[in-house]
Amino acid sequence: MISILTNNWSSLMEGVKYTIESSLIALIGSLILGVIFAMLEISPNKTVHIIGRTYVEIFRNIPLLVVAMFFYIVMPQFIPGLDGFTAGTIGLTIYTSAFIAETVRAGIESVDVGQMEAARSNGMTYLQSMRFIVLPQAIKIVVPPLGNQFVNLVKNSSVLAFLAGFDLMYQGNLIASTTFKTTDTYLAVGLLYLIMTMPLSYLMRYLEKRWSKNPQA
Amino acid sequence: MSMIEFHDVNKYYGKFHALKNINLTVERGEVVSIIGPSGSGKSTLLRTINGLEHISSGQLLVDNFDLADAKTDMNKIRKNVGMVFQHFNLYANKTIMENITLGPIRVLKVSKAEAEERANKLLGLVGLQDQANKLPSMLSGGQKQRIAIARALAMKPKAILFDEPTSALDPEMIGDVLDVMKKVADQGMTMIVVTHEMGFAKEVGDRLVFMADGEIREESNHPKEFFQNPQDPRAKEFLSKIIHAD
Numbered sequence: 136m137i138s139i140l141t142n143n144w145s146s147l148m149e150g151v152k153y154t155i156e157s158s159l160i161a162l163i164g165s166l167i168l169g170v171i172f173a174m175l176e177i178s179p180n181k182t183v184h185i186i187g188r189t190y191v192e193i194f195r196n197i198p199l200l201v202v203a204m205f206f207y208i209v210m211p212q213f214i215p216g217l218d219g220f221t222a223g224t225i226g227l228t229i230y231t232s233a234f235i236a237e238t239v240r241a242g243i244e245s246v247d248v249g250q251m252e253a254a255r256s257n258g259m260t261y262l263q264s265m266r267f268i269v270l271p272q273a274i275k276i277v278v279p280p281l282g283n284q285f286v287n288l289v290k291n292s293s294v295l296a297f298l299a300g301f302d303l304m305y306q307g308n309l310i311a312s313t314t315f316k317t318t319d320t321y322l323a324v325g326l327l328y329l330i331m332t333m334p335l336s337y338l339m340r341y342l343e344k345r346w347s348k349n350p351q352a
Numbered sequence: 353m354s355m356i357e358f359h360d361v362n363k364y365y366g367k368f369h370a371l372k373n374i375n376l377t378v379e380r381g382e383v384v385s386i387i388g389p390s391g392s393g394k395s396t397l398l399r400t401i402n403g404l405e406h407i408s409s410g411q412l413l414v415d416n417f418d419l420a421d422a423k424t425d426m427n428k429i430r431k432n433v434g435m436v437f438q439h440f441n442l443y444a445n446k447t448i449m450e451n452i453t454l455g456p457i458r459v460l461k462v463s464k465a466e467a468e469e470r471a472n473k474l475l476g477l478v479g480l481q482d483q484a485n486k487l488p489s490m491l492s493g494g495q496k497q498r499i500a501i502a503r504a505l506a507m508k509p510k511a512i513l514f515d516e517p518t519s520a521l522d523p524e525m526i527g528d529v530l531d532v533m534k535k536v537a538d539q540g541m542t543m544i545v546v547t548h549e550m551g552f553a554k555e556v557g558d559r560l561v562f563m564a565d566g567e568i569r570e571e572s573n574h575p576k577e578f579f580q581n582p583q584d585p586r587a588k589e590f591l592s593k594i595i596h597a598d
């Protein structure tokens with residue numbers, strides 16, 4: 136396995152780079168989309184609620200590979216030159232955002248309604264109350280489950296391998312098919328995924344502990 | 353013009369008739385106490401005044417704004433009508449200072465320095481100057497409620513609504529909160545207070561409203577007389593229970 140790592144170091148690192156890049160973009164994108172769709176879901180306006188709900192239900196219940204393939208095969212007809220990496224990252228973002236929306240919605244709903252009522256009674260608008268009072272409290276409740284989503288995100292980015300996305304899994308497949316050392320290759324790939332996801336798990340655990348001690352931090 | 357006017361207001365929760373033909377006028381500077389058995393609609397009545405609940409029919413004027421009119425900006429009304437809750441509802445993620453200054457800074461667009469200067473004065477008024485940098489979770493119930501009153505006052509409101517402000521407190525803390533409320537009343541604030549504190553209703557309240565089953569059953573401009581000689585049978589029954597409970 137050591138020889139697989141040393142002989143293919145540069146292509147594996149290339150894969151790690153694409154995996155991290157895709158995961159980071161998808162992380163930020165899905166967090167933003169997730170919060171937006173969570174807000175739509177809890178909106179008192181029926182139509183807005185239904186839009187949010189529909190988005191979440193659709194993308195939560197279709198396999199990631201199908202979502203990613205859709206962007207890879209269908210979208211280039213509208214956006215010429217859309218490559219596998221971009222298409223896969225878009226698919227990953229949208230897929231993950233549906234789960235994040237559900238997590239954030241549950242977090243928002245777990246904040247005492249009295250907090251929103253107090254903020255509204257204090258003269259703040261609905262959006263101000265959300266921004267300054269409800270969301271900051273919801274985020275803290277939501278960190279542990281979100282941490283899991285982000286670890287899943289890194290793992291799920293291996294879907295790029297199917298779209299010629301140059302990620303770690305893609306490089307692994309390539310190495311395995313040229314060296315025929317499949318066991319060692321996938322062991323090495325698994326190890327590299329672990330190195331990426333473990334610190335993330337620990338970071339989330341650390342934040343969870345810190346915030347439970349000091350709710351204002 | 354009166355501060356608050358209810359004209360034949362009705363409120364339904366689904367099929368449940370929670371407020372029945374409410375007619376009530378609150379003048380500026382008046383302190384009105386609302387008493388009545390549990391489930392009689394006291395909280396509902398209070399919460400319609402700042403639009404936390406919508407009325408189903410009738411007319412409700414608050415500071416000359418018609419609350420049933422879709423064009424009325426509820427935020428403008430809430431800016432002028434503060435609310436103090438039974439369970440305090442201080443912002444859990446904000447310090448005491450931030451609890452008091454957030455509204456003035458974000459809604460009234462006052463500078464942070466000015467908001468904090470005023471907050472310090474209010475902390476003095478409620479006797480909690482030394483608590484400014486703490487989080488709400490570190491305060492006792494009585495302290496929290498006094499901060500909630502300071503938070504409401506910081507908006508320089510035209511009226512403050514109190515929904516059982518002392519009901520969640522240990523007996524030894526009730527006095528401190530009532531003292532602060534009395535101070536606020538003495539400064540001429542318009543107050544509507546849902547309460548079980550008959551002492552406050554008698555001594556501080558200018559007027560008394562007794563509710564039962566979603567209706568205003570009795571209204572008195574002389575709370576002391578009401579307590580000596582209630583007219584409505586439900587009020588008699590209610591008072592006899594309370595006096596026996598003491």
Ligand SMILES: Nc1ncnc2c1ncn2[C@@H]1O[C@H](COP(=O)(O)OP(=O)(O)OP(=O)(O)O)[C@@H](O)[C@H]1O
Binds near residue numbers: 365388389395
């Ligand atoms: N959101 C709601 N949906 C349905 N029914 C409600 C709602 N809020 C209150 N009610 C009902 O309306 C009636 C009046 O409630 P309200 O809270 O105004 O009473 P209250 O006089 O404040 O009672 P308490 O002294 O227990 O606080 C009660 O029967 C209650 O169950």
Ligand SMILES: [Mg+2]
Binds near residue numbers: 395396515
């Ligand atoms: Mg009540």
